[in-house]
Amino acid sequence: MATGDDNKTISTLLIFAALDSEALPIIQHFKLTPDNASLAPAVYTSSHNSPLCNLFELPPYYSIEFPISVPWIRYHGYYKDLSINLIYPGKDRDLGINSVGTVPASLVTYASIQALKPDLFINAGTAGGFKVKGACIFDVFLVSDLAFHDRRIPIPGPDKYGLGRRKSFSTPNLVKELNLKVCKLSTGDSLDMSPQDEICILANDATVVDMEGAALAYVSSLMRVPAIFIKAVSNFVDGGKSIPEEFAENLQATVVALGEVVANVVEFIDGKCLSEL
Incomplete structure (x- = not known):
């Protein structure tokens, strides 16, 4: 995606993680701090009190005051010449579990892009992988192409x-x-894989599957923000084990591998413009 600002040095990153467990290693590595702004509807304010801001002579961070009814979480901080913002949807307020899937991911990302106007968007997360395509547990991939496998509209054009x-x-x-x-x-809103989903995933030539990537690609395209996607394989979708059990078993080590690659990616990005990536 060309933005017209490809020769401008990247200064603001927005990172999305679907799960708090995926976010934690990144938060810890970059020593990000939570946004403690009081929650009020659709108001955005800036803070000029950050000592890091003064030290590195960077623009002040923006405190995103999300609507009071949402559980969205933002962490922020500075690394070298970069302002880093990490967001995740938080826990469903009725059920107390992570708000996974395309809808919460899209909503919090749209609101954050609108408020922060990042130079680059990064989706960092776990994914299921296909053995038959050469994926291994704990592999970390940079995604080149994204598509949905559960939005089946069998009409020419809308398909x-x-x-x-x-x-x-x-x-x-x-x-x-x-x-x-x-x-x-390939992206879908279900953790399991139905026979019809499998047909679509294979047609998408996907090596990995997740529950938000293609939706975030839509949002970033809509908002004209260049986006990259980093996915670490936590489980096989064509293996012999139960997908939920294997995911839970490997999650901790997978997010560590993911965090290491994200740290290396951010290190590479620092001081560069989009055209140098």
């Missing part, structure tokens, strides 16, 4: 909208420097 095929922002230098594996991603 393409349902698939929602998009490409991530091209980063050949990043891939080469960090020796990253590259793959295609």
